[in-house]
Amino acid sequence: MNQRISAPSTEILREIHQAGVEIIVRFNSLLKLGRLYSVKNVLFQEQLGLLYKRIKDNCQEEEATLKIREGTFFFRNVRLRFIFANYPAFKTVLQELTKREVAVISFLPELTESELETFIACLLKAEGYNQLLAGLDEAQIVHIQIEKGTERTSLTGKKEKDRATARIYFSSLLHLKDAFEAEDPHQALRLNTTRRLMQALFTHIVDNEAFVFGLTNIKNFDEYTLNHSINVCLLSIALGRRLGLDRNELIELGISAFFHDFGKIETPKEILDKPAKLEPHERAVIEKHPYHGAGTLALWREIKGIPLRAIHVAMEHHIKEDLSGYPQTFKKRPPHLFSKIVKIVDYFDAITTKRVYRPRAFTREEALSLMMDQGDKEFHPLLLRIFIQMMGFYPIGSVVALNTGEIGLVVETNPDPALTLRPKVKIIADKNGQRIDGPVVDLAEKDPISQRYLRTIVKGLDPEKYNIRPADYFMASTLA
Amino acid sequence: MPNLKERSFSVEKNNSWDEVRDLVLLLTRTNSAFKIFPPEHATVKQFLADFWERLKSFLEKNGCLDLIIGENYFEYMGEKVFEDADVAHSLPFFFFRDGLQRLSFHRGLTEKELSLFFETIREVAFRPPDEADIVSAFWEKNFENITFYAPDEFIIEKITRGRPLPEYEVNFEELYSGKIELAEEDRKAIEDWQLKTESQEDSEKEKTIFLEESLADLKEEEWRMIESIIHSHRELPQDEELGRLSLEILYLEDRFDHLPSFKASLHEAHKALLKNGKLAKAAAFIRDLTSLNKIFASWQPQKSAVIESFLAEIEQDNYFALIKEIYFSSSGSLRKEDWLDYFLAIGRPGLIFLASLYQNSPQTTISSLDEIAKPILEKWAEEKPEDLMKLVQESNPYWSQMIIRTLALKQGPKITTFLAGFIRSSQPLLRREALDALARLDSPTAKKIILGYFHDEDEEIRVTAAKIIKIADDSMLDHVIKIASPLRLREKKEREIVAIFEMLASTIHPKVKKYFQEIFKLPWFLKPKNKKICLLAIEILKRYPNAQNRDLLKEIMVKGRRQLKKYCQQALKEINLKEII
Structure with missing residues (x-):
């Protein structure tokens, strides 16, 4: 019995x-x-x-x-x-x-x-x-x-894993594009598929986080807003995971980040891509996208079961920690946690992306530094710190000059907070500046005899200045 | 000897297959039982217990039951162990259609987890096809000892629908050839570093200052702060947030063509609050909306129209069904103050809903409704009594009774006219209520209207009318005397006669005296009713020993018929005795 x-x-x-x-x-x-x-x-x-x-x-x-x-x-x-x-x-x-x-x-x-x-x-x-x-x-x-372990498939090889991650990345792009471009978004939105997609993204983040972060270096692929939204989605899930959110919350956070800029469908392209400073009336149009997005998602909610948090995020991702920002409604109130998370990630991805109106993008480490400087007015200070911890002092995709004269690309951060300055880097140029398909080296590695580090980062470099496209290196491993 | 360090499959395949066949068959049957009966049903419990026993023993022996899922079959170690081609019922197909390719049960599985597994399948199976996804459901459950595999390809295929994925191009030649010429400042930074190798540590220290600020581990109180933020956001009531967001969106929305559809969102938010029994919050939502309406009225009339249309739609049937469900299912758990708050906030629909609740409530529970209705009706009686008058329904007597009771607190010709209308009501409850109300009105007209109730078909009402009427003038008295004619009295029962006599006996008027004199003349022979009437009259005159009545009794004692004398004498004796005492 x-x-x-x-x-x-x-x-x-x-x-x-x-x-x-x-x-x-x-x-x-x-x-x-x-x-x-x-x-x-x-x-x-x-x-x-x-x-x-x-x-x-x-x-x-x-x-x-x-x-x-x-x-x-x-x-x-x-x-x-x-x-x-x-x-x-x-x-x-x-x-x-x-x-x-x-x-x-x-x-x-x-x-x-x-x-x-x-x-x-x-x-x-x-x-x-x-x-x-x-x-x-x-x-x-x-x-x-x-x-x-029996549950994993045969995706054990790094290359195979990266390829699978990249496929999911581009599928996400296509999925979002379908939703953005559909004549009738009611028909186009397949939230069940979106949820499954979020689960897949989560699994890839768990299994292959460094590469996922690497992929967020892909910028302006196809449409800026789509590409940006995928990057924000990935980094938001990763940040949410650091915060200890549960699986359902992470899925909803992912969906929220995925659709955070949905209101930009309504923003005329000539304003979105204007290669000059926006006139006040143009800025006013841009500033409508949060509530346009929230309004559309609210309409979808009943039909498609869009999570409420997605509406929060669409509405509030430009509201600052001091409650300034836009849009302002009849009552000031602190934004939702998910909106605070997405705001941080959104800001980071936006300023690290080159745009017609922003000819020079910030490097990833410059961006983090700038965000720190914004103080508590712009971001939630603790969430920002966790984000910076997650990204590392030299975030994945940063191009760095090493003391050996080599140039490296950060491909993995060091999980040990004490070794944040010593990520793993792929050598992309030798000490003579010759571009090479170099090895991935661990900067925490020491000379066994002298006990001195073999390589140390001297400074971060602006990839654009040297015509280096970090994303290409990540994608190269999946294409070769 | 098996390796002690590894717990892996060590079964002999042939024996194992038969065992697995039986096991998988039991799995599908248990699943069917879960679909047919609720989880607490004895059949389900029996199936689950049987399957659990068998599976537990299999897992103890083998560590894992690892099933490969085909379109309509389960495979175990390369052998089909179950097949069901009927897609409507096939468990393998149910898994397969959502892209599940492998399902494994591991040692350590508990009966509770197994039950949750079947409940999850059941839950998904009953969802609409658009929302059903077994992989998502399993994933969200995050089982400890049941794992599964669904390849990315399934979801990629769903997204691409045959289209190629966007292609990212990498120019390998550019990537791995050519030279990077560092700018002067960058090159110099490296050279400086190389020259000052001893100071490497210092440079790292500089960065560490930044790290300490930004990357240092959070302190315990900071973790707690983060945890508390997460917790408080988990606790955020979704229904209230939805309501709040809907109002904010409405406030900001400038795509007026979206507004009509947005009304559905307002309804969703409002209904969500109601469904969760948050009446006070629903009331606040309506009040906020009403305030916005005032703002929009001159500024954005399109929005105002949407709000008004939304408010008007609250009166609709589907809302009433919801209100009714909440009211009757809450069985008093919701605060009366909240109902009151909500009904007041929604205005007229509140009255309609209340009326319907009265109509649908058993008589025994009406008193609790009265507590909610009273202040609402009083408010309406104060502001729009005419609206309230229109809501009286013959078919809803308790509701109408409350309206009458409330309006009766007010004075005025309109109220009197309103109450007069009930004299012909088919509901005795309403006639009686109106009668009571009329009696309380300080109006001669009202008093005259009461006379009408002397003809009411209900004896009780007639008795009441007789008891409460105050004779104001001769014409009224004439009317009463007419109603109290001996001929009519004979048709009435004792208590009504008593009531009429009491009313007359307390009225000092020659006409009254004359009336009783006539009564005492009624012949008794073969007319027992007449005798009874006469004796009742003496009894009542005795109860009201005013001068007029004493005289009358004395007069009858002296001049009256022989049979009456002794009764009058006795009555006067009792009056005198009372006075002496």
Whole structure:
């Protein structure tokens, strides 16, 4: 007879959650320390002891499992929700385990500290699942069991992954274009498809975030507004994820960002693309797009189930933190959280894009710096800080001059906040300035003897000045 | 010996296939049960328990049940284990049509999660085709031990519909050949750096100052602040936000051709508030809209027209159905003050809805409606009594009774005329209410109207009329005496006769005296009713021992018929005794 077990209390669930988060954080520390020092190092041993204690507390009577499902961690059947402070740890551990196709780690009650130490050492050494398994076998670890991930497809190669991400990016563009250009948007809008698209984008962000950020360097492809909207959508989902929004919220945030400029359908092209300063009456026309968009989305809401938050975002994405901005209605009130998120991303993408009226776009690092300078009047200060943390000091797609004389393109930020200045860069020109299809180098890498960094960023370069199109490098990997 | 570190498939295929066939068959049957019955139904519980037992044991043994989904089949380890070509019912097809290609159940699965899995399918299956997507639904559930795979290609195909994806062109030659000549300042920056390698750390420190400001980890209180912002936005009531946004959009919208369609949004927002029982918020929404209407009236009359049309449409049937549903399903959980607030805010439709609620309410619950209706009716009675008068319905007596009761608090010829109309009402409740109201009016006309009630078909009403009437003049008295003629009295029951006699006995007038003298002359022989009338008259005269009545009793005692004398004597004796005491 099947016995029903009563559900654990909220207090117990909270404790399990807390333990799970701590295990991830300590696991991350051990992976970092293990790369720098021997496993016998005092610091390593200290962290190991803490991790061991936490695990033991949780597997006294039965095994405790740490699972990864669809990019989400579960510990003892409790879904672990990260807060952005723990995001780097979650991201690193997820990456490390996914890279080795490990989906489940079970800790048995008889686990010893020495087994845990050996397990981490094996994990650090192993390139893939089979190698890890062999290592554990050889070391005769019996109280830690692992399971291979089954849910992922064969998209394991970087190139294949990037290609798939790029396909979704351009599909998004086409989908939005259909909605923008349709004679009858009621017919054109297929929100079910949009939702599925958002899910796909989310999955690519989880799996391949750096490349997704790289794709947001695509500018003015086809129509500015469409391209811009996709970029804003991607970065908004990524920022929302850092904030710990749940899946449904992220989908709605994505849809909201996707349609944030929908009102621009009504703005005459000659005003949108005017290569000069706008006259007051032209500016007034531009400033209608938030409520035109909101109005249209509100009409769609009933028929198509457009999320309410999308209407908020369309309406409020030009309202500043001090409640100035446009449009102004009969009552001042703070914008919705999603509008604040989209405002930050929208601003960033807009000023980093060259337009007829803005002949020189800001570089990505200049843009972040400028946004910081705007102070609390323009953006929500904490959200802005999280955005800047997410983008890194040198955001992906930044072109940088290295101390070696080489020129690099930032392709991945360093998840360790202490190493923000040391992202991974692809060398695009050698020390003589010769354009090359260079390797991707990790700027956190040190010379083993001198313990000095091998390469350091001297300064950011303006890609436009050197006719460098960062997006081309990201797309090149999918086309070659 | 199986590897201890890895829990993977170690089943013997042939045995496993048969087991999986049975398992998948049970899966589809459990799913059918979920579709036919509600989740708490015994059949569903039985199917779920059976399937769960079998699946749990399979997962314990094998770690995972990994099904590949074909158009109308499930495949397990390269072998078809289930097939159903009937697309209307086929579970594989249901998954397949939304692009689901693989479904896996993992060890660790709980019965609760499994039940949620079936409930999710059920929920999607009953959605309109346009809104149904099993992949989205599974994705949003974010199951712990059920995973699935739906390739991007499915969604890409849905978007492209055969069209090629936009092509991004990269000029590889330009990308990987040629030279980048750094500008002077950039080149110099690198050279300076290279020359001052020792100061690298200083330069990084400079940047770190920026980092500390912008990239430093948020402090605990800052995390909490962010969490609280997220939380408060999660708590934002969607219906209220929708209402607020609709008003803001209406305020700003300058595409007047959009306005007629926008009315639907106003209705949606308004209905959303009502459906959630937020009557006070719905009232505020209407009030805001009314204020906007005043602003727009001279500035943007098109918007004003939309608002007015919206307000007018509130009176429509579909709104009443909604109001009725909320009122009767809330079973008193909603505050009366909120109903009152809402009905006051919507104006005339509020009266219409209230009237309909009265009509649809069982008599036992009418009193709670009265509490809501009273202040509303009083307000209308104050501002537009004529409108209220028009809302009286013979078929809705309790509602009409409230209107009469409310209007009766006011004085004036219009009210008297209004009340007079009820003398011919088919509803005794309304005739009685109007009669009471007339009695309270300080108007001779009203008093005369009451006379009409002496002819009412309802005895109760006639008795009441007799009790409350105040005879103001001779003509009224003549009328009453006429009604109280012996001939008519004989047709009446005792209590009505008593009421009439009481009314007359308390009136000092020679005509009254004469009337009773005539009564006492009524022959008794073979006329028991006459005897009863006479004895009742003596009894009533005794109750009202004024000089006129005493004289009358004495007169009958002296001059009256023999049979009457002793009764009058007795009556006078009792009067005297009372006085002595």
